[in-house]
Amino acid sequence: MTEKNTVLGSVVAGSVEHGVDVRLDTQTSVEDMVVGRYVTIEGKKQRFFGMITDISLGVTDDSITASPPSASDQFIAEVLDGTATYGALHVLPLKTISPAGVVDEAQTVKTIPSHFAKVSLSSEHDVELIFGKEDEQRFFIGNPLDMEMKLCLDLETFVKRSNGVFGKSGTGKTFLTRILLIGMLQKSKAVNLIFDMHNEYGWEGTSESGGRKVKALKQLFPEKVAVFTLDEENSRRRGVSTDFTVKIGYEEIDPEDIALLRETLNLTEAATEAVYQLRRRFGKEWIQKALDLADSDDTKELLADMNIHESTFQNLRRGLATIRRLPFITSRAPVDAVKTMLEYLDRGINVVLEFGRFRDITAYVLVANMLARRIYQRYQEKTEFAMAGNVATPTPLVITIEEAHKFLNPEVAPRTIFGTIAREMRKYNVTLLVIDQRPSAIDEEVMSQLGTKVTCLLDNERDIDSVLAGVSGKNELKIVLSRLAPKQQALIFGHAVPMPVPIKVRDWGSKESYAEFDRTRGRAPAQAKKDIEDLWK
Amino acid sequence: MNENKIAEVIQSSTASFIAECYELYEIPSFGSLVKTSVDSNEIFGVVALAGTGGIEPGRRPVARGKEEKTADAVYQTSPQLLKLLRSEFTAVVVGYSNNGKIYQYLPPQPAHIHGFVYSCTPEEVKQFAASFGFINLLTNTGQAGNSDEMIATVLREMSRVQDNPHDFLVGAGKALASLLGGDYQRLRNIIGRITL
Numbered sequence: 001m002t003e004k005n006t007v008l009g010s011v012v013a014g015s016v017e018h019g020v021d022v023r024l025d026t027q028t029s030v031e032d033m034v035v036g037r038y039v040t041i042e043g044k045k046q047r048f049f050g051m052i053t054d055i056s057l058g059v060t061d062d063s064i065t066a067s068p069p070s071a072s073d074q075f076i077a078e079v080l081d082g083t084a085t086y087g088a089l090h091v092l093p094l095k096t097i098s099p100a101g102v103v104d105e106a107q108t109v110k111t112i113p114s115h116f117a118k119v120s121l122s123s124e125h126d127v128e129l130i131f132g133k134e135d136e137q138r139f140f141i142g143n144p145l146d147m148e149m150k151l152c153l154d155l156e157t158f159v160k161r162s163n164g165v166f167g168k169s170g171t172g173k174t175f176l177t178r179i180l181l182i183g184m185l186q187k188s189k190a191v192n193l194i195f196d197m198h199n200e201y202g203w204e205g206t207s208e209s210g211g212r213k214v215k216a217l218k219q220l221f222p223e224k225v226a227v228f229t230l231d232e233e234n235s236r237r238r239g240v241s242t243d244f245t246v247k248i249g250y251e252e253i254d255p256e257d258i259a260l261l262r263e264t265l266n267l268t269e270a271a272t273e274a275v276y277q278l279r280r281r282f283g284k285e286w287i288q289k290a291l292d293l294a295d296s297d298d299t300k301e302l303l304a305d306m307n308i309h310e311s312t313f314q315n316l317r318r319g320l321a322t323i324r325r326l327p328f329i330t331s332r333a334p335v336d337a338v339k340t341m342l343e344y345l346d347r348g349i350n351v352v353l354e355f356g357r358f359r360d361i362t363a364y365v366l367v368a369n370m371l372a373r374r375i376y377q378r379y380q381e382k383t384e385f386a387m388a389g390n391v392a393t394p395t396p397l398v399i400t401i402e403e404a405h406k407f408l409n410p411e412v413a414p415r416t417i418f419g420t421i422a423r424e425m426r427k428y429n430v431t432l433l434v435i436d437q438r439p440s441a442i443d444e445e446v447m448s449q450l451g452t453k454v455t456c457l458l459d460n461e462r463d464i465d466s467v468l469a470g471v472s473g474k475n476e477l478k479i480v481l482s483r484l485a486p487k488q489q490a491l492i493f494g495h496a497v498p499m500p501v502p503i504k505v506r507d508w509g510s511k512e513s514y515a516e517f518d519r520t521r522g523r524a525p526a527q528a529k530k531d532i533e534d535l536w537k
Numbered sequence: 538m539n540e541n542k543i544a545e546v547i548q549s550s551t552a553s554f555i556a557e558c559y560e561l562y563e564i565p566s567f568g569s570l571v572k573t574s575v576d577s578n579e580i581f582g583v584v585a586l587a588g589t590g591g592i593e594p595g596r597r598p599v600a601r602g603k604e605e606k607t608a609d610a611v612y613q614t615s616p617q618l619l620k621l622l623r624s625e626f627t628a629v630v631v632g633y634s635n636n637g638k639i640y641q642y643l644p645p646q647p648a649h650i651h652g653f654v655y656s657c658t659p660e661e662v663k664q665f666a667a668s669f670g671f672i673n674l675l676t677n678t679g680q681a682g683n684s685d686e687m688i689a690t691v692l693r694e695m696s697r698v699q700d701n702p703h704d705f706l707v708g709a710g711k712a713l714a715s716l717l718g719g720d721y722q723r724l725r726n727i728i729g730r731i732t733l
Contacts, residue, residue, distance in 0.1 A: 026711065060718035069725070075732045076725065079710030084718050 008033075009089065010116045011041060019053065019092040019476060020112050022119045026082025030055060036145045036480045036491075036502035038122035039091055043113035047097040049122065049130060051500065053476030054090035091119065092476045094499035095130055103130050103498065108472050124149040130498050139183035142503035145489070151503050155183050158452055158496035159190040159398050162422050162432040166439045166467055167456025172487050174200050176454060176505050177400065177435055178216060185221055185350060190396040190431075192350040193341070193375065195368040197359060197402045202227040202352035203240040217352060226344050228337075230328045230367065231356020244340055246353065248367065249333035250324075251284040257370050258319070260412055264362045265319035270312040277306045278316075288331060291320055326363050338374045345375075348395060365406050372399055373417035376430055383428045396429045404434040405441035413443035422446040440466040451495035457484045471500070544654040546573055547625065552678070554582060554648040558624040562589060568690030570657040570665060571628055573648045578635050580644050581657070581665060582628030583691050585678070589624040598622065628654070629678050629687070631671040641670030659698040666695040666705070669712035676716055685723060688713070689730035696731075706731055 008028045014020030020041070024030060033055050041048040059065055064084055069076040093109045127144060131151055134140050138152035158180075165180070167173045178201060184190055194201050201216050202225070218225040218241070226243040229235040235242045255275040258265075262272050281302075282289040293299045303313055323329060344351050353371070355364060379394055386393040401407060401418060413419035421432050423445065434450065436442060440462040447466055458464050464481055468474045471493060480502055481491050493500035543565060544556035554573065558564055564587045565571055572579050591598050598621070602611040612618055633644035657665070665671075675688045692709045696702040710728050717724040 061721040063721045067721075073732075075707070075710070076728050078707050079714055079728055083711045083714035084721065084724065 007118050007120050008039065009087075009119050011113050011119060012088075012115065014112045016110070016112055019050070019090055019473065022089040022091055023058070024082075024087035024089065026086075028087065030057065030087030033087070033089060034146055035483050038127060038144060038147075039089070039119050040122045040126050041091070041093065041113045042118045042120075043096075044117070046099065047126075048093045048109065048113050048117075049095040049097060049126060049499070050091040050093040051476075051480065051502075052089050053092045053473070053479050056088045056090070058086050058088045060084045060086075089119070090476065092473045094473075097126070097129065101129060105498075127151070131501070137187055139187045140506060141179060141183065141492075142490070142505040145502050145504060151501060153180075153183065153492070154496050155188040159184060159188045159396055159431060161451025161495050162434065162449060163452045163454070163494075163496075164404075164434040164436070164439070164447070164450045164467075165454045165456075166436055166458060166463070167490070168458055168460070168463075169437050170486070171456035172490070172505060173435055173437070173456055174198075175214075175488070176456065176490055177201070177433070178214075179506060180433070180454070181217060181350075181400065182220065184398060185217065185224055188396075190398045191345045191348055192352075192398045192400060192433075193345065193372075194350070194352045194400040195364065195372075195402065196352050196354050196400075197364050199234075199238070199240075199354045199356065201400075202354050203238065217350065221350075224348070225350045225352060227352050227354060228341065229354040229356055230358055230363070231354070234356035235354055240354070242354070243344075244337070246337040246367075247328055247330050247333040247335070248337060248370065250287040250329065250331055252333065252338075252370060252374075253287055253323070253329075253366070254370070254373075255279045256373070256415060257366055260369050260407070260416055261319070261323075261362060261365055263411075264365065264406075265322055266315075267319045268312060268315050270309065271316040271319065274306070274308045274312055274316055277308060281306060287320055287323070291317065291324060322362060323366065326358060326366075328358065328363075328367075338371055338378075341371065342375060342378055345395065345397060361403065361406055364403065368401055369407065369416055369418070372401075372421070375399075376417050376421060376428065379430050380428045394429055396431070398431050398433055400433040400435065402435045404432075404436040405438050408434065408442045408446045410443040413446055419443065419446060422449050439463050442466070444469070452492065452497065453494050454490050454492045455481060456490045457486050458482070473500070541655040541658065542653050543571070543656050544626070546648045546650055546652040546654060549648040549650060549652075551630065551643055551647045553585070553627055553629050554580075555625055555627050556654040558626070561619050561622055561624050564589075564624050564626050565656045566694070568687060568694045570631075570662050570691075570695070571654050572657055572661070573652040573654045575644070575646050575649055575652065578633045578644055578646070580630055580633045580648050581639075582630045583675070583687070585627045585629045585683075585687055587624070587626035589622060592621055592623050629675065631674050632665070639665055639667075641668060642674065662695055662698045666699070669709055672709065672712050673716055676713075685727050686730070689727050692731045 007025065009022045009024040011020050012023045033052060035052055035055060037052045039050055039052060041050060061084060093112060096104045096109055124147060127149055132138050134150055134152045137154050137156040139155050140150040141153045142151055143149060144151050165173050165177050181192055181201060184192060196202055203218050204213050204216050218227050227240060228244045228246050229242045230246050232242065232245040258275045259272045278290050279286045303310065341351055379397060382394040385391060407416045407418040418432060421430050439447065448470060453467055455467050458467060458481060464478055468477055471477060477500055484491060484502060488505045489502065490505055491500060491502045543563065544558045546554050547557045548555040565584050567584055569584050570581060571584060572581050601615055602608060605611050630643055632639060632641040675691060678684050692706060696705045699705040713727060714724055
């Protein structure tokens with residue numbers, strides 16, 4: 001828009017708690033205003049930076065609403081416009097800028113502008129002042145609504161805490177996550193471990209509109225990404241070059257993993273308890289041994305000895321048999337998958353674990369939890385080791401999980417490793433990137449620990465409430481959130497951004513967009529162009 | 538003699554003055570802008586109430602036209618009537634000018650008796666109507682009943698000399714709307730009357 005810094009109106013009322021009311025000037029059309037846009041308010045001593053959170057129509061005399069002028073009478077409507085009837089904005093002040101141009105670092109604003117302070121649309125300069133320019137740490141993630149400028153996210157800060165990407169199905173969570181992952185790859189020192197349930201992040205994914213193929217991490221950054229797969233055949237069929245095929249041995253499965261699967265495997269409470277008994281009895285190979293138990297008197301005696309009821313045991317066996325049917329589970333894994341994965345991660349190579357055909361939740365929960373738990377243990381050891389001696393701490397690790405509520409719902413969150421990571425956070429240099437469409441199903445405690453939340457459109461009241469819980473200006477942001485476009489728009493708030501910001505996510509999937517990513521990667525443009533063309537051959 | 542000179546002040550106060558027209562029935566039209574001078578100030582007024590009656594307050598004119606064909610013929614057969622009757626009007630003061638600068642509020646001194654009253658030229662009307670401060674004076678004249686009518690007529694009259702009458706009326710309407718924000722019915726009444 002060209003109307004840079006045009007005065008829109010002036011402040012007429014407000015409070016710190018609820019934000020300020022702005023009456024629009026006659027020449028400003030209420031229809032030009034959009035919820036989520038930034039405005040700058042010129043206070044007497046400082047400038048305020050705020051977001052339009054609501055737009056309303058006002059009248060000076062209530063009888064206007066009772067007997068409005070007839071539709072044919074344009075003249076009276078024209079006269080009343082901006083005088084007896086007017087547009088009003090509700091603005092939530094988010095930041096203050098001192099006259100010297102210094103942005104107050106505090107997350108909340110502690111005062112409000114005085115009466116009749118002039119309100120204008122924020123210039124790109126103002127927005128840049130607050131969010132910073134694209135640089136070594138900051139990654140261009142999208143444009144603020146209705147603005148051309150680039151909005152950058154400080155990824156170094158971002159990866160220091162666990163984060164969440166939310167939005168109902170089909171709103172572009174996957175696209176957004178892909179962009180965030182690429183950003184982390186380029187601009188942060190962290191390595192990523194991605195549990196890729198739908199095979200979208202490793203090699204290539206499809207765009208929902210038109211079903212065209214879009215490139216993912218490995219195609220763009222072959223030297224920095226390794227694709228692990230659970231289903232080699234499927235990966236080969238899709239033409240993905242994989243680096244490692246993950247096989248999991250029975251002995252790697254712990255009772256905690258089974259406890260987590262209680263719901264999906266339809267196990268009774270007693271059955272999950274029995275698992276621990278069996279583990280104690282049989283040691284590492286407990287699954288194999290439990291499944292091998294024949295229907296004999298000896299078995300009955302053994303079970304009686306362990307205080308396990310016959311029906312409980314049958315229930316458990318059925319569950320374990322489901323696990324055994326998963327093709328990537330073998331009695332003895334040839335290579336230790338966790339060890340290999342850690343080797344890659346240690347070398348700074350990002351790992352994407354594809355699930356191939358095994359998209360059912362049992363496989364996903366089992367594998368993700370098991371691997372993550374062991375990796376986390378190693379990280380914990382390494383960090384503690386580093387604390388003891390003067391050894392470097394391990395590279396920060398970000399674990400990306402989809403369908404996060406399966407791991408983080410209030411029932412299982414205290415037991416899964418992801419719950420632990422989310423709660424204990426960065427102590428051991430491991431954080432989460434949680435992707436989910438039902439944030440309300442995630443444990444409140446975990447939600448409150450997420451540093452930065454990126455949320456696409458949500459329309460379920462409970463989901464919105466759980467995402468916005470504890471944010472200042474919650475009610476106002478709620479309006480912004482529910483008005484996001486169903487695609488390619490998101491609201492970011494929390495630790496990594498100085499203030500909540502609704503954005504239009506940057507383009508992804510076109511030739512130009514790849515070139516753009518390459519440019520930010522610091523390669524010579526000619527080389528980048530050639531690479532891109534090679535990719536498209 | 539200035540051809541715009543039309544009347545003479547015969548009674549005066551700060552907020553209004555009454556002027557007698559030099560010619561019977563030659564009253565400036567309702568709502569038009571007139572002016573009179575006091576020292577270095579020119580006082581502007583708009584024509585509000587006007588009327589014609591006998592010069593002696595206690596004596597009413599009598600009907601004379603029974604034998605005449607037309608009403609004009611009455612005046613021809615009784616020429617003394619032109620001297621026994623007089624036309625006068627009340628002008629509501631809407632501002633004054635000093636050294637060419639126009640102030641749209643009440644003048645420091647009221648008009649002088651026998652001060653000459655001139656009707657304003659289109660150019661003067663345009664100059665005066667460049668801002669809408671006078672509307673406030675009009676809404677507060679206290680001439681209940683026809684003050685709304687007068688405001689509407691004044692604005693209509695003024696719009697005739699504007700380059701863009703529509704914009705002028707919208708502007709004036711907005712000024713009125715902010716004055717009468719709490720009285721939508723009155724506002725609507727006036728605005729309904731200024732539509733071209």
